[in-house]
Amino acid sequence: MFRIIYVLLLFYWAFAFANSKEQIHKIESEIISKICSAVTGKNADIKVYLTENMKYITKYSKIFVMVDRCKDADVVIAGKELQNCRGKLMVVTKYYLLKKYNNAVAAFYWYKGRPNIIFVKERLENFKISLPDRFIKYVDSEKNL
DSSP states (O other): OOHHHHHHHHHHHHHHHHHHHHHHHHHHHHHHHHHHHHHHOOSSSSEEEEEEGGGTTTHSSSEEOOOGGGGOSSEEEEEEEESSSTTOOOOEHHHHHHOOOEEEEEEEETTTTEEEEEHHHHHHHHHHHHOGGGGGEEEEOGGGO
């Protein structure tokens, strides 16, 4: 009897974890969609180039069109390091990537279980991007990174 209860608990935990991971991916996709919309000025058909670990974003976002080459993208969404795509407008999902890439204008990442959004003022200016007012509170200077 104990083994049956143990197996059922394992299945429940696995299902709950999978379900929560799906919810997290949906939330991340929605936030990244809003960020990309803000930096590109588009509300639909945003061409994105994604690193392999970010492919799930297009599953939940209705505004992205995935492209196979970096140079064809409006914005690059990077969740890990890239060898090319230097100079292309980039949104990253790791804080260290924001520091590494000078073309990363924004970051969305988790820190201590909380979501964080940063837009880098100087980089936005370099790309001549003006954000909607609702994002101004997330803008910070590059010297504070």
